[in-house]
Amino acid sequence: MTINRQVAWPLAVAAAAAVMVAAVAPVATPALAQSPAIAKAVLKDKSGKEVGEANLTQTKNGVLIRLSVKGIEPGEHAFHVHAVGKCEAPFTSAGGHFNPASHKHGLESAEGAHAGDMPNLHVPQNGDLKVEVFNAMITLAKGQPNSVFDADGSALVIHAKADDNKTDPAGDAGDRIACGVVTE
Numbered sequence: 228m229t230i231n232r233q234v235a236w237p238l239a240v241a242a243a244a245a246v247m248v249a250a251v252a253p254v255a256t257p258a259l260a261q262s263p264a265i266a267k268a269v270l271k272d273k274s275g276k277e278v279g280e281a282n283l284t285q286t287k288n289g290v291l292i293r294l295s296v297k298g299i300e301p302g303e304h305a306f307h308v309h310a311v312g313k314c315e316a317p318f319t320s321a322g323g324h325f326n327p328a329s330h331k332h333g334l335e336s337a338e339g340a341h342a343g344d345m346p347n348l349h350v351p352q353n354g355d356l357k358v359e360v361f362n363a364m365i366t367l368a369k370g371q372p373n374s375v376f377d378a379d380g381s382a383l384v385i386h387a388k389a390d391d392n393k394t395d396p397a398g399d400a401g402d403r404i405a406c407g408v409v410t411e
């Protein structure tokens with residue numbers, strides 16, 4: 228007599244193995260390790276009065292600038308990163324626009340603009356404005372060619388007039404009415 232013994236083996240449930248992602252220790256280059264993730268600039272007018280503040284945050288793709296200004300003449304004003312971190316009235320001390328790639332001026336420039344070129348500020352009637360500006364052409368990372376923390380530093384500058392986004396080298400933006408050195 229043949230005994231057909233069928234043994235029902237419980238299906239082994241393959242437990243989904245929890246995948247342990249090994250935490251990869253961040254490998255920072257020495258230069259990056261010293262680089263700030265945030266930076267700041269206090270903007271003053273030609274008389275030395277504080278008229279604004281900017282907080283800069285490094286992101287993966289550029290630098291987010293949160294700017295607040297007070298008591299600025301209503302209307303459009305050019306807003307740039309200038310090449311030298313020195314703000315002595317009338318702020319020519321800040322040099323030209325930050326332009327490590329030696330491009331022509333203007334966000335509408337065919338060849339790609341200065342790294343310091345940014346959109347105009349639109350200041351309302353009460354003279355106070357809070358705005359966020361993203362600049363993908365600069366970095367806070369030291370040692371990079373487009374770092375605002377290069378040998379002579381950098382400054383944020385607000386102009387009397389709007390930037391026309393094309394006239395080389397300064398967008399026909401007129402006088403510099405406020406300036407702030409970018410600091411860690």
Ligand SMILES: [Cu+2]
Nearest residue numbers: 306307384386
């Ligand atoms: Cu400027």
